[in-house]
Amino acid sequence: MFDAIQAARADAILGLMDAFRNDANPDKVNLTVGVYKDETGGTPVLKSVKVAEAKLLEGESSKGYLPIGGLGEFCDLTQDLYFGNGHEVVSSGRAATFQTPGGTGALRVAADFIHQNFPTASIWCSTPTWPNHPKVFTAAGVNVEHYPYFAADSHGVNIEGMLDAIKAAPVGDVICLHACCHNPTGADPSAEQWGQIADAVYARGLLPFLDFAYLGFGDGIDSDRSALIEFARPGAELLVASSYSKNFGLYRERVGALTVVTADAASAKTVASQVKATIRTNYSNPPSHGASIVREILVDQVLRQQWDGELSEMRERINGMRKLFTQTMAERLPDRDFSFIERQRGMFSYSGLTADQVDTLRQKFSIYIVRDGRINVAGINPGNVGPLCDAMSSVLGAG
Ligand SMILES: Cc1ncc(COP(=O)(O)O)c(C=O)c1O
Numbered sequence: 001m002f003d004a005i006q007a008a009r010a011d012a013i014l015g016l017m018d019a020f021r022n023d024a025n026p027d028k029v030n031l032t033v034g035v036y037k038d039e040t041g042g043t044p045v046l047k048s049v050k051v052a053e054a055k056l057l058e059g060e061s062s063k064g065y066l067p068i069g070g071l072g073e074f075c076d077l078t079q080d081l082y083f084g085n086g087h088e089v090v091s092s093g094r095a096a097t098f099q100t101p102g103g104t105g106a107l108r109v110a111a112d113f114i115h116q117n118f119p120t121a122s123i124w125c126s127t128p129t130w131p132n133h134p135k136v137f138t139a140a141g142v143n144v145e146h147y148p149y150f151a152a153d154s155h156g157v158n159i160e161g162m163l164d165a166i167k168a169a170p171v172g173d174v175i176c177l178h179a180c181c182h183n184p185t186g187a188d189p190s191a192e193q194w195g196q197i198a199d200a201v202y203a204r205g206l207l208p209f210l211d212f213a214y215l216g217f218g219d220g221i222d223s224d225r226s227a228l229i230e231f232a233r234p235g236a237e238l239l240v241a242s243s244y245s246k247n248f249g250l251y252r253e254r255v256g257a258l259t260v261v262t263a264d265a266a267s268a269k270t271v272a273s274q275v276k277a278t279i280r281t282n283y284s285n286p287p288s289h290g291a292s293i294v295r296e297i298l299v300d301q302v303l304r305q306q307w308d309g310e311l312s313e314m315r316e317r318i319n320g321m322r323k324l325f326t327q328t329m330a331e332r333l334p335d336r337d338f339s340f341i342e343r344q345r346g347m348f349s350y351s352g353l354t355a356d357q358v359d360t361l362r363q364k365f366s367i368y369i370v371r372d373g374r375i376n377v378a379g380i381n382p383g384n385v386g387p388l389c390d391a392m393s394s395v396l397g398a399g
Helices: 012-022 047-059 072-083 102-117 132-139 159-168 191-204 226-231 265-280 289-299 301-332 339-343 355-365 385-398
Strands: 095-100 122-127 143-148 174-178 207-212 238-243 256-261 348-350 374-376
Touching (some): 072 238, 095 265, 102 207, 102 256, 122 132, 122 159, 143 159, 191 207, 191 226, 289 301, 355 385
Parallel strands (some): 207 238
16 A cells, blocks of 8 residues: 555755755855754753753652643643733633644644634635645645735835735634744734734634744743734634744743633633543643643743743844844945844844845855745854855845
8 A cells, every 4th residue: 555655745944954964065054944043053952941851850750641731830831921920811711721742733733623613714824934834724624825924025014915815804714823023034013013913803703823933032022922912802712822942942842832712711611622622632632841841940930030041042142143144244235235134033034035046055155045035043153144144145246
């Protein structure tokens, strides 16, 4: 039977990583992957995570299964972290949170839940979006539609196009929104635009689904949660997928959460029973280690402060590199405006390079960028920014 199976299409980013690994140029630069890099190009374990792990090793007394919805305390702490302490959505009991294997697990559980409970609903994704969004939703059997998002000329959000699409979407559909640090463009709506988007989404009777993979990576936790707070209006329903991969550096531990906000506490209980049924037939119950680390850090004042500091350090390094890259490009190509890189937020930006220019950068300069022009800003450091900007200006100057 297996002989008839055709090979799946290779993942473009993973293919580039292989090519990078095999590239003998000592000055090669990798701006493809979706993980945070420090100044030395490494992705170290956070110090607060190390301390929490030592405590866990000492104190863990059982390897018994977790409940289907995961560690209760982790779920409560997730609600406080994302909505802020004392938010009505949490205190009223109308939010139900489930620990999931990463943010991707949350997306998949939500998609299964949508497919089972709203079988005719489509999920609308931004153009462009994280390529796994449509793949995960389609794999769950949900139809995917696309709304305009990025305005290439301004390097910002095409708010008119987005609002028009929202106003025309079928009532009862779901709209997937990047809560902050849009991947792949780095372009986020302003606070005022988020207000307009939430007005339009609720006026049209759509269910907002906020994908929150980068809390703390934009301008800080308080500021980054503002889109979510905008949507958490009295009585409003929404879905939130949270990931702890980036902000706790727990990529391989697979820590995330799905939060369903319903109109009232009774409805939250009913919906929770359906989400649990979905999880039970998927992976049964989540893994413990990563969520226990997050719990350990968020309940301990000292560890939490340490983590806050480490998160700020990551964020400030990325935003510092955005500034340095913009300044260096301004020196190399004074006629070209790269200030949008400094304005954008999160780990990624659309550089504006064409696929041909990306190929030239790789072939001539061993600089690796995804072919749609997305760069991982966290891959830039004071040591490689000069050669990177030299190469980019050479390619852009020639173009
Ligand atoms: C927009 C977006 N959503 C979700 C995820 C999933 O994260 P996780 O690794 O926690 O599954 C990512 C990871 O890159 C992402 O960029």
